[in-house]
Amino acid sequence: MSIFIDKKTRLVVQGITGRDGAFHAKQMLDYGTNVAAGVTPGKAGQNIEGIPIFDSVEDAVKITGVNTSVIFVPPAFAIDAMYEAADSGISLIVCITEGIPTQDMLILHDYLKKKNVRLIGPNCPGLISPGKSKVGILPGHIHREGNIGVVSRSGTLSYEVVYSLVLAGYGQSTSIGIGGDPVIGTNFIDALSHFQKDPETDAIVLIGEIGGNDEQESADYIQENISKPVVSFIAGKTAPPGKRMGHAGAIITGGGTTAKDKIEKFESVGVPVATLISKIPGLLKERLG
Amino acid sequence: MKIHEYQARKLFSRFDIPVLPGEIATTAEEAEEITTKFKVPVYVKAQVHVGGRGKAGGIKFAETPEQAKEAAKSILGMDIKGYKVSKVYVVANDPKLIVTSESYLGLILDRGKKAYCFMACAEGGVEIEEVARKTPDKIFKIWIDAAVGMMPFQARKLAKFLYKDPSMVKQASQIAANLFKLFRCLDASLAEINPLVTFKTGAVCALDAKINFDDNALFRHSDITEMYDPEMETDNDRKAKEMNLSFVPMEGNIGCIVNGAGLAMTTMDVIKYYGGEPANFLDVGGSSSPEKVKTAMELVSSDKNVKSILINIFGGITRCDDIAKGLLIALETLKDIPPVIVRLTGTNEKIAREILLQKGFNALSNMEEAAKHAIKVAEGGAL
Numbered sequence: 001m002s003i004f005i006d007k008k009t010r011l012v013v014q015g016i017t018g019r020d021g022a023f024h025a026k027q028m029l030d031y032g033t034n035v036a037a038g039v040t041p042g043k044a045g046q047n048i049e050g051i052p053i054f055d056s057v058e059d060a061v062k063i064t065g066v067n068t069s070v071i072f073v074p075p076a077f078a079i080d081a082m083y084e085a086a087d088s089g090i091s092l093i094v095c096i097t098e099g100i101p102t103q104d105m106l107i108l109h110d111y112l113k114k115k116n117v118r119l120i121g122p123n124c125p126g127l128i129s130p131g132k133s134k135v136g137i138l139p140g141h142i143h144r145e146g147n148i149g150v151v152s153r154s155g156t157l158s159y160e161v162v163y164s165l166v167l168a169g170y171g172q173s174t175s176i177g178i179g180g181d182p183v184i185g186t187n188f189i190d191a192l193s194h195f196q197k198d199p200e201t202d203a204i205v206l207i208g209e210i211g212g213n214d215e216q217e218s219a220d221y222i223q224e225n226i227s228k229p230v231v232s233f234i235a236g237k238t239a240p241p242g243k244r245m246g247h248a249g250a251i252i253t254g255g256g257t258t259a260k261d262k263i264e265k266f267e268s269v270g271v272p273v274a275t276l277i278s279k280i281p282g283l284l285k286e287r288l289g
Numbered sequence: 290m291k292i293h294e295y296q297a298r299k300l301f302s303r304f305d306i307p308v309l310p311g312e313i314a315t316t317a318e319e320a321e322e323i324t325t326k327f328k329v330p331v332y333v334k335a336q337v338h339v340g341g342r343g344k345a346g347g348i349k350f351a352e353t354p355e356q357a358k359e360a361a362k363s364i365l366g367m368d369i370k371g372y373k374v375s376k377v378y379v380v381a382n383d384p385k386l387i388v389t390s391e392s393y394l395g396l397i398l399d400r401g402k403k404a405y406c407f408m409a410c411a412e413g414g415v416e417i418e419e420v421a422r423k424t425p426d427k428i429f430k431i432w433i434d435a436a437v438g439m440m441p442f443q444a445r446k447l448a449k450f451l452y453k454d455p456s457m458v459k460q461a462s463q464i465a466a467n468l469f470k471l472f473r474c475l476d477a478s479l480a481e482i483n484p485l486v487t488f489k490t491g492a493v494c495a496l497d498a499k500i501n502f503d504d505n506a507l508f509r510h511s512d513i514t515e516m517y518d519p520e521m522e523t524d525n526d527r528k529a530k531e532m533n534l535s536f537v538p539m540e541g542n543i544g545c546i547v548n549g550a551g552l553a554m555t556t557m558d559v560i561k562y563y564g565g566e567p568a569n570f571l572d573v574g575g576s577s578s579p580e581k582v583k584t585a586m587e588l589v590s591s592d593k594n595v596k597s598i599l600i601n602i603f604g605g606i607t608r609c610d611d612i613a614k615g616l617l618i619a620l621e622t623l624k625d626i627p628p629v630i631v632r633l634t635g636t637n638e639k640i641a642r643e644i645l646l647q648k649g650f651n652a653l654s655n656m657e658e659a660a661k662h663a664i665k666v667a668e669g670g671a672l
């Protein structure tokens with residue numbers, strides 16, 4: 001098994017005729033993802049790489065039976081695209097788009113909850129269940145099938161971690177990038193609870209960074225609810241306060257949001273925090289035997 | 290995006306939040322004229338996007354137009370934390386308006402609770418983060434549901450926390466409601482009134498104004514975008530913005546060019562771990578064209594403290610060969626480039642290595658090794 005996506009994932013790409021949408025639709029197809037449809041309003045009847053294009057998500061769902069959507073449309077239209085997906089019977093939305101207004105996200109978040117639709121992102125690289133499915137922009141070839149669940153706020157940082165895991169012989173059940181924005185659909189706790197329930201995941205690597213207090217909340221959650229080993233890594237130990245480090249959410253805004261605070265919190269609940277990425281496999285080995 | 294105090298006050302007026310009269314001056318003479326017109330003493334306030342203006346001598350009280358002229362003369366041209374002052378805000382300070390209390394009102398987004406958070410504190414004019422840390426009990430908070438918006442009872446609750454007098458409560462709840470309206474209509478990310486004061490007359494008034502905006506929402510607020518002040522950014526900030534690079538200069542001597550924000554932070558951490566000091570944070574982003582790499586090299590090497598540059602790329606979407614090409618262009622066109630250490634792994638790594646090898650560059654494949662090497666080179670070691 002894996003979490004959120006697997007062989008049963010049938011994908012629609014919203015914004016498939018854009019530069020990024022077209023490129024990654026092909027990448028996902030090549031990886032083996034079941035990319036069943038694309039949506040760009042006004043372009044029904046065309047196709048990209050043999051993927052049929054529809055005018056609306058509703059049509060794509062009716063005709064191809066897609067259950068998951070990945071969004072590549074520009075920020076000004078991405079909110080509309082997410083409401084459309086949620087209203088058309090899609091159960092998982094992965095939003096790659098960066099630059100969505102935060103207040104729009106607040107309202108969307110409540111709506112999706114009501115509709116029982118899961119959102120991953122926005123401003124995220126997506127997720128991959130190696131050997132089964134890839135939804136997003138992660139480089140498929142660096143991943144291997146295995147028993148480690150990886151959850152990260154940052155894309156390239158998770159690739160670096162996955163790379164060092166693979167070198168040490170550890171594959172992944174699912175690796176998920178939850179996104180660097182202040183308001184996101186799926187947080188660490190959501191991913192942790194699913195990894196805990198997933199019989200193919202034996203241990204979890206949680207990659208956090210400065211800003212907000214999601215890491216602290218997940219530390220409390222781990223203490224109460226997670227019996228599988230968790231190893232962490234926190235980026236931004238040298239970040240100066242008050243400066244936005246690339247991600248909109250990666251900013252030290254006061255007590256509790258520094259790397260030091262987060263590391264101390266994890267350690268206080270028995271979650272080891274690797275000082276270097278290369279030390280993550282060793283910490284896993286100690287716990288997995 | 291940040292705006293100046295005078296711009297924030299204008300927005301306050303637009304949303305019916307009472308402020309004292311004030312006007313902007315770019316010369317000492319203008320400051321004098323404005324004061325003459327106001328017929329009362331004034332505060333002359335430097336307009337720069339940093340806190341602590343008062344301590345830096347950027348806020349002066351003037352009794353007469355002549356004093357206002359002198360104050361403006363001394364403030365204009367001043368350097369406050371690296372920002373040159375080119376505008377002062379002249380605010381009327383009528384001596385008949387006696388301040389009887391100072392408090393704080395602030396509105397932010399609570400990312401954890403996914404709601405708006407409205408804060409009130411009976412101590413105004415203070416550093417609110419300081420209060421939050423030392424005496425959190427002094428801050429009264431209300432969370433506002435995003436879909437519902439602020440209800441009048443919530444505004445009353447905030448106002449009642451600050452005041453007992455029914456007229457003041459009424460005024461303050463109107464101010465709170467209007468501040469929320471402003472925040473929501475204009476896609477703010479922070480709005481503060483610090484201090485919110487009461488006068489002996491019984492009037493409640495905003496003495497200072499601070500508003501930050503959500504950069505992601507600027508596309509639908511052309512009026513706010515127009516308030517952007519290019520003088521509040523360095524040449525490097527502007528260059529970085531044009532090329533869509535995230536760049537934060539720091540104090541160290543090892544320049545960093547990395548793809549992805551998380552990996553860029555980690556690269557700085559690794560340098561520090563091995564005893565070096567990073568000179569900057571720089572994320573070239575996902576689809577990095579050779580031009581972006583060239584601009585990145587320009588930004589990093591413009592800092593004369595930089596003794597070596599570490600390029601750390603994990604190619605996913607970013608293609609290693611694009612990075613290699615950009616680096617070669619930069620080396621050919623830019624002068625006085627410190628020694629460059631390159632680490633490449635991932636997409637098109639092989640092609641990239643070949644491109645670099647033709648120019649005698651040996652790219653490393655391990656981030657930690659590359660960081661150690663960059664530290665050695667910065668300390669004067671061989672490349």
